[in-house]
Amino acid sequence: MIMQPSVPIVMTLAGSDPTGGAGIQADIESILSMGGHAAPVITAVTVQDTRDVVALAPMDGELIIQQARTVLEDMPVAALKVGLLGSMEAVEALHALLNDYPELPLVLDPVLAAGGGAALADEEMVDGILQLLVPRTTVLTPNTLEARALARGSDTLDACAMALLDQGAEYVFITGTHERTSEVHNTLYGNHRRLEVFPVPRLEGEFHGSGCTLSAAIAALLAQGTAVPVAVHEAVSYTWHSLQAGRRLGMGQKLPNRL
Numbered sequence: 329m330i331m332q333p334s335v336p337i338v339m340t341l342a343g344s345d346p347t348g349g350a351g352i353q354a355d356i357e358s359i360l361s362m363g364g365h366a367a368p369v370i371t372a373v374t375v376q377d378t379r380d381v382v383a384l385a386p387m388d389g390e391l392i393i394q395q396a397r398t399v400l401e402d403m404p405v406a407a408l409k410v411g412l413l414g415s416m417e418a419v420e421a422l423h424a425l426l427n428d429y430p431e432l433p434l435v436l437d438p439v440l441a442a443g444g445g446a447a448l449a450d451e452e453m454v455d456g457i458l459q460l461l462v463p464r465t466t467v468l469t470p471n472t473l474e475a476r477a478l479a480r481g482s483d484t485l486d487a488c489a490m491a492l493l494d495q496g497a498e499y500v501f502i503t504g505t506h507e508r509t510s511e512v513h514n515t516l517y518g519n520h521r522r523l524e525v526f527p528v529p530r531l532e533g534e535f536h537g538s539g540c541t542l543s544a545a546i547a548a549l550l551a552q553g554t555a556v557p558v559a560v561h562e563a564v565s566y567t568w569h570s571l572q573a574g575r576r577l578g579m580g581q582k583l584p585n586r587l
């Protein structure tokens with residue numbers, strides 16, 4: 329007899345961040361806050377402070393998949409969240425894993441650069457994410473820089489989103505903090521059109537781990553059966569409040585206060 333879990337289980341495949349602001353710790357805190365249980369799979373180890381990432385050591389692709397597969401065969405994971413992958417090998421390994429779990433909702437945060445500017449993906453990985461992972465994605469959560477990098481050659485953000493939907497993502501949610509607007513415009517696309525804009529007041533300062541917080545919260549809500557537009561709405565509100573309560577604990581960016 330298969331026991332129904334009392335708590336929705338979310339697997340996050342992401343990198344470590346020793347500041348505790350982004351990456352796997354951000355995901356765990358966000359998933360717990362949304363009432364889920366986090367199953368963390370490490371894809372890469374980073375060396376960083378609150379200013380920038382200074383080194384990245386990707387895990388062996390096979391080891392990433394073994395970590396994930398062992399838990400997926402044991403626990404009834406209800407949703408996946410993918411953040412930093414760190415290597416083309418990891419992109420390919422994840423693609424192979426996803427083929428074996430076609431029904432699992434996937435929130436993909438295409439982490440291409442650190443908040444401080446360090447590149448976390450090369451051109452080959454950008455192509456790999458686009459060709460191998462985007463077609464399998466339930467909700468893709470790029471910021472505007474990542475949306476433009478993935479949808480090369482698209483003039484506007486709307487055109488970028490359409491290109492990513494055409495590539496096979498079910499929903500694309502573009503976050504707008506990097507734009508020079510007084511309010512932050514976060515926009516959800518699906519079904520070949522713009523569905524909804526979720527504006528939030530712009531907060532003072534630079535933050536570390538906002539994308540991780542948001543995407544993990546969406547995954548935790550999808551794991552509970554929440555519809556995507558509702559999940560996005562709740563996750564934006566949760567993330568904004570975590571940032572508003574954020575603290576400058578080091579010498580660089582502020583860290584969200586998620587709990």
Ligand code: PLP
Pocket residue numbers: 342343344345350351352374376381411412439441442443535536537538539540541
């Ligand atoms: N994951 C890891 C391990 C990171 O180090 C970073 C940024 O430095 C990110 C994800 C992305 O962070 P953010 O949520 O600020 O986009």
